[in-house]
Amino acid sequence: MHIGVLDLDFHLPGCASLKEKRRRLARLRDKFGRVPNLAICESDHQDSRQRARWSVVAVAADAVVVEQSLANVERWAAESVDATIVGVDRELLAA
Secondary structure, three states: OEEEEEEEEEEOOOOOOHHHHHHHHHHHHHHHOOOOOEEEEEEEOOOOOOEEEEEEEEEEOOHHHHHHHHHHHHHHHHHHOOOEEEEEEEEEEEO
């Protein structure tokens, strides 16, 4: 079994409230929250209006599937979320 973690740090310029921040990032959870081999959550900066960190964990029997899953999340987030990605960390935890 292979486990990978992707951390995405977002900057939300002009975000005026925590409610707006969560609305702007909700599509990320909505898109990937029900994918069978993924778990996703807001993992840091919960009380900051203009910063957010989201973590995605992928689990699969094949390391290639883990890498592809995390790459798909990162690509989709960069193209579709109303925020700027300012940091990306990806790590393979178990093989």
